[in-house]
Amino acid sequence: AGGLYQLSKAGKLCVPAMNVNDSVTKQKFDNLYCCRESILDGLKRTTDVMFGGKQVVVCGYGEVGKGCCAALKAMGSIVYVTEIDPICALQACMDGFRLVKLNEVIRQVDIVITCTGNKNVVVREYLDRMKNGCIVCNMGHSNTEIDVASLRTPELTWERVRSQVDHVIWPDGKRIVLLAEGRLLNLSCSTVPTFVLSITATTQALALIELYNAPEGRYKQDVYLLPKKMDEYVASLHLPTFDAHLTELSDEQAKYLGLNKNGPFKPNYYR
């Protein structure tokens, strides 16, 4: 979605676009809830590591980072967080994670996980200082977060120990365990549950239908958020799978709240 906004700002977006990535259902389900499970799954399938007692640093405390941290904390890991944004940083504090700079903990952690959407978060300098056996993986964005290129140098030996798992070996024998060559762990080494796929695919389909059916002029060459009502519709379609029973507003309550009984229930900026 960041790319769309940059295109739009540069005047290079030639069609209307829906920022589906920032709709609630995408953010919460594809990112938070899915990653909460896939971080554990991806690490187990590749390394069989035990989570209890392990020290982990998670770079980035957006929805993906929140999911990773919650899961690992629940499994008994001791989790540190790095952040650039003070709002997310303060959330990490209130959720019980020490907010550190990467260099403060890099020597002691057993697992390093990137979820920033940024580039060069884990650079060679940090890789050099990790301890023997440290696991390094990326849950964030593309393959930019770990500077894997910096590891392809003559003095380091690569050993493929199984699919998606490389040992990178320093001259002194130290090994780090690099997963999926720095690509997305959740896509490369875990699976995406059909439930999450269904939510994301439904959201994308509805966005396309909305753009296709919209009267001339409703959408310009810009980036739009999915109308809240559609976001709510996607959610309501998935409630029966949990045997979940929604409460309906009475007429009196709807009037009191100034809402239509059928929604949207939240302002468009809600997330």
Add this chain to the structure above:
Amino acid sequence: AGGLYQLSKAGKLCVPAMNVNDSVTKQKFDNLYCCRESILDGLKRTTDVMFGGKQVVVCGYGEVGKGCCAALKAMGSIVYVTEIDPICALQACMDGFRLVKLNEVIRQVDIVITCTGNKNVVVREYLDRMKNGCIVCNMGHSNTEIDVASLRTPELTWERVRSQVDHVIWPDGKRIVLLAEGRLLNLSCSTVPTFVLSITATTQALALIELYNAPEGRYKQDVYLLPKKMDEYVASLHLPTFDAHLTELSDEQAKYLGLNKNGPFKPNYYR
């Protein structure tokens, strides 16, 4: 904040207004994190109830409801949730709470907590069906959520057992324990930590300064959200109290993300 938007819609707002209530720092800190603690505190100070094993229904799964549910789940309560909005409803499911209609569980629960912002959520019909000793309280909005007026009838006896705690007694001897006469439990029976007050007061003060200093014409007679940069500033002022260390973007990273190194780091719609 809902009132401001209704005024604005009706053309009756005669000055610019900042919707401070919907800024991230207010929503997360005053609502989510503060209520996570004050629901436990308010119930303990008034009733000394043990949370472990108790069945609780929480009406509403916004930030306040999320805080209440998380706290009670952590203390070993079995928590049910009611919701009108499918997005919040689906979040409740994914967080491990059964989504029910109030009438499905009202006979079995030990504690009823309202956090909807709505009116007449717990009406006499439900109060009649609660079991003996059920505790009823409001964490949401004003004093509208529980229909307390419906309990002031001749056939019911009120007994004040201590400050903020009334037993309402049915002819058959059944008692419900009504806290703060249906007013806000977190304000009436708990305390607000200075940390949260500081965040909220800082946000309000910055909003007033922004409105006061703004050049003529920047703000019209409408409702505005606090600029994200100020929200981030409030957060950054509170990080040192946790000895939290923020990471700074490198020039290369800021350019890659299309961000200023000093923020704002999030789009205005971020929450």
Add this chain to the structure above:
Amino acid sequence: AGGLYQLSKAGKLCVPAMNVNDSVTKQKFDNLYCCRESILDGLKRTTDVMFGGKQVVVCGYGEVGKGCCAALKAMGSIVYVTEIDPICALQACMDGFRLVKLNEVIRQVDIVITCTGNKNVVVREYLDRMKNGCIVCNMGHSNTEIDVASLRTPELTWERVRSQVDHVIWPDGKRIVLLAEGRLLNLSCSTVPTFVLSITATTQALALIELYNAPEGRYKQDVYLLPKKMDEYVASLHLPTFDAHLTELSDEQAKYLGLNKNGPFKPNYYR
């Protein structure tokens, strides 16, 4: 270990035996902490099921059941527990799980997990009433807990969908997903972390050494618990892997507690 005690009671135990299974390190690490991770791992590798929002019943709330319940609750599942022992039952209540009989929830749950050490816990009658797609697996004891033999009848079709995963298909098309043909999920479909293996193997080795070195007559043809001091020794050997720093008693404190400064710190009955 139960078998050893039955042999001993029957006077058929012809050598001294150490009940290693009931030592603290075995119970907590091999059972509680290991199963907390392997229940998630085993289910993911075989079914890719999403845990969030799923309804699960766990039969048995011993150490294994506690581990399974804690993990699934943390991942957002709604967990019910069955128990025969009132002490474990009350613990389940206090930990926030509804204590039910299997027939109360069997129609609604998405996953059934046995951890009882008993036989015929999930019998054909329950299998008949499960809903379409229900996953059934055993974390407990041998292959006795699920009555798999009752499913090998002409009217049911078995379909092997992948290694360790069978669909059992009813005449009306209903499928249940049976894992590892009812054998132990944690051994068949997950991995045992080296850390846990190390604890268990160290405990077993020390027990053998103790029996071998013991002076004539110290151990009779009976079942013994590992001396607490050895249990503590096993634990202390594994602390450095977590960079964990133990506190030492001062002379004054040891005297006050009536303990030797080097342990054992707990009475033999401690678990």
Add this chain to the structure above:
Amino acid sequence: AGGLYQLSKAGKLCVPAMNVNDSVTKQKFDNLYCCRESILDGLKRTTDVMFGGKQVVVCGYGEVGKGCCAALKAMGSIVYVTEIDPICALQACMDGFRLVKLNEVIRQVDIVITCTGNKNVVVREYLDRMKNGCIVCNMGHSNTEIDVASLRTPELTWERVRSQVDHVIWPDGKRIVLLAEGRLLNLSCSTVPTFVLSITATTQALALIELYNAPEGRYKQDVYLLPKKMDEYVASLHLPTFDAHLTELSDEQAKYLGLNKNGPFKPNYYR
């Protein structure tokens, strides 16, 4: 209970005694589950402190320490643990707490909680190094854990800020917040839920009845654990309050397990 065993060892116990403190129901309910709630309650009522983001050190990881740590972790505190016993120490690691010596974290923590059953755990040297505003309290044993006497010296000023809360002020203005003058926080500043009292009182009453009714010679001048069957009976009496439904063994299952259908279900050493 430690005192009873010391008396017995010294040959000074002149009547049979039941070690009720080490029965499962006492340990789990009075210590673990009760303290999980009363640590939060005691701290809130005395100091109104916000738990989110606070750094806390808990001395001792027995049942009381486990309850305190679980509660504070759930509320978003960052919790460190000290231990002398490697078994409890390893449990703390696996539950996600850094195991430290007190001097490693004493300068940085916001709250210090003792739950060791020992004496002089927090001595003047540590009190001197705490930061301004640090809260110090005792959840463990009598009033021995914090060396309060060492604070009654001329250079320190005591200021009673409210009932059970003293500020002790250093010459440089640093204040520590001492609760209940080092006596038990859970008894002095919190309440004990009737549910827990009922469990403990029932256990004590049954122990007395057992000793009174026992045939001559069953109990000598020694310390006994409550027979498991009585422990189970206490638990079963408290299940209906949670609407909890116990499963009964079939004849076949009881035979398979070598158990009586009415219990005891656990060996006497079970805890």
